[in-house]
Amino acid sequence: MTPPRALADLPFARRPPLELLGLTEDRAEIDTDYAGFGWTRVERLWLDDGAALTAVDDALVLALHAADDGAALADDVELEFDLGDARAIAPLSAFLARWLPRLPTDATIVLALCNPHHARLAAPPAAGGRPVWYGRGPVDSWLDHHADHDRLRLVAPGGWHQAHAPEL
Amino acid sequence: MLHRTSRIVLAVALVAASTTAACTSKRESTDRWTTTENTNVKIDWDKVNDAYKQAEGPADLERRINEIYEGDEVVSIAVHDVDAKTQVVTGFFDKNTDGQVDEPEKIFTITRVITGEGEGQYQTAGYGHYAGYSSPMFGIMSGMLMGSMLASMMMPTYVPMYTQPYTTSAARHGELRSQRSSYRAQYPERFAKKSATGRSYGGSSGTKRTPPRSRGGSRFGGRASALPRVVLAA
Numbered sequence: 432m433t434p435p436r437a438l439a440d441l442p443f444a445r446r447p448p449l450e451l452l453g454l455t456e457d458r459a460e461i462d463t464d465y466a467g468f469g470w471t472r473v474e475r476l477w478l479d480d481g482a483a484l485t486a487v488d489d490a491l492v493l494a495l496h497a498a499d500d501g502a503a504l505a506d507d508v509e510l511e512f513d514l515g516d517a518r519a520i521a522p523l524s525a526f527l528a529r530w531l532p533r534l535p536t537d538a539t540i541v542l543a544l545c546n547p548h549h550a551r552l553a554a555p556p557a558a559g560g561r562p563v564w565y566g567r568g569p570v571d572s573w574l575d576h577h578a579d580h581d582r583l584r585l586v587a588p589g590g591w592h593q594a595h596a597p598e599l
Numbered sequence: 600m601l602h603r604t605s606r607i608v609l610a611v612a613l614v615a616a617s618t619t620a621a622c623t624s625k626r627e628s629t630d631r632w633t634t635t636e637n638t639n640v641k642i643d644w645d646k647v648n649d650a651y652k653q654a655e656g657p658a659d660l661e662r663r664i665n666e667i668y669e670g671d672e673v674v675s676i677a678v679h680d681v682d683a684k685t686q687v688v689t690g691f692f693d694k695n696t697d698g699q700v701d702e703p704e705k706i707f708t709i710t711r712v713i714t715g716e717g718e719g720q721y722q723t724a725g726y727g728h729y730a731g732y733s734s735p736m737f738g739i740m741s742g743m744l745m746g747s748m749l750a751s752m753m754m755p756t757y758v759p760m761y762t763q764p765y766t767t768s769a770a771r772h773g774e775l776r777s778q779r780s781s782y783r784a785q786y787p788e789r790f791a792k793k794s795a796t797g798r799s800y801g802g803s804s805g806t807k808r809t810p811p812r813s814r815g816g817s818r819f820g821g822r823a824s825a826l827p828r829v830v831l832a833a
Contacts, residue, residue, distance in 0.1 A: 437832040447750035453817025455655050455747065465817030472742035489742070499821030511821040512831075518824055521831040529833060537742070545820035572816030581653050583744055584813075 434517040438529040452572040466513035476583040478591040491537035495544040503548040531557035554594035563594040640670030654748040657765045675767035680759030684713040696769040717741035
């Protein structure tokens with residue numbers, strides 16, 4: 432298969448939440464080799480910074496991966512897409528500009544994405560004023576089995592932040 | 600939260616069963632708890648309904664249901680796509696281990712119907728000595744947190760997989776017992792200290808809070824890779 436040459440050609444598809452976030456197997460540890468990407472919609476998920484939990488409702492979740500050897504950018508993250516026989520690289524800002532207009536307009540956008548260089552992100556214009564949550568440092572997914580419900584949780588020990596308004 | 604415990608004791612259940620032919624009026628209940636005839640074991644229907652919502656597939660549902668069920672028997676599962684929109688899941692005690700759902704063995708059915716694009720609903724009904732239970736109709740729609748078993752019907756490419764029903768094989772009972780034993784060992788306060796009548800002492804599973812068990816997921820970083828890099832154009 433010919434690898435995509437442009438962001439618009441990426442197979443960035445909707446997937447079930449648990450599948451997208453690598454939560455279909457019952458294990459007690461994080462899979463650091465997971466390379467799946469795509470988007471999904473969830474009624475509620477929890478953002479965990481190790482000290483506090485923040486509930487986010489009606490979220491559009493984008494599962495992405497930061498490039499392991501990506502450049503240390505102050506205001507952007509270099510993304511990597513595992514395409515099987517190649518890996519595609521693109522800046523997060525360019526990706527969001529291209530893909531957000533194609534996705535549902537849920538109330539809140541959450542980036543399931545590692546941010547190894549603790550970049551401080553500006554809200555993309557394509558978000559249309561919706562809050563965009565992102566983590567700093569590694570970001571992991573967890574599923575908590577409570578007595579009467581399951582809770583989807585994204586953990587970012589470096590903290591969760593809302594993308595700030597673009598500076599004029 | 601529903602914590603009210605409603606017990607239907609053995610004697611009442613037997614009387615009800617013996618008079619079913621003469622008196623078909625069925626008192627429907629949405630109580631969270633009901634009990635069995637043979638073992639007086641409770642079933643937490645809230646958990647059963649949630650298990651179906653979260654299940655990744657029949658095998659995962661089998662595991663979840665048997666973790667919920669607090670008795671000694673293994674609960675078998677049958678999954679049947681009756682038509683393009685309707686799926687019926689049956690829980691049953693496969694007493695004769697023939698891998699088939701015999702009417703007297705039925706414990707419950709969960710009927711899921713696709714009602715529109717990205718929408719559906721499901722409802723649980725008890726059978727036999729659980730016959731008093733009927734759940735509310737649960738709506739499901741894309742965006743809800745659910746397992747692949749339900750989420751797959753939201754996909755444009757959805758095709759019913761169980762036109763030939765899936766049924767728990769007798770050979771799998773041992774595996775399910777083993778999984779359940781491990782699960783119960785993790786929660787000794789929930790499964791220990793049963794009296795001869797099956798009543799729990801020292802707190803019931805419905806009221807005692809236990810710390811959540813968490814499933815590890817994935818990290819959203821990159822992997823060291825020697826694959827060629829393609830820089831995507833905007």
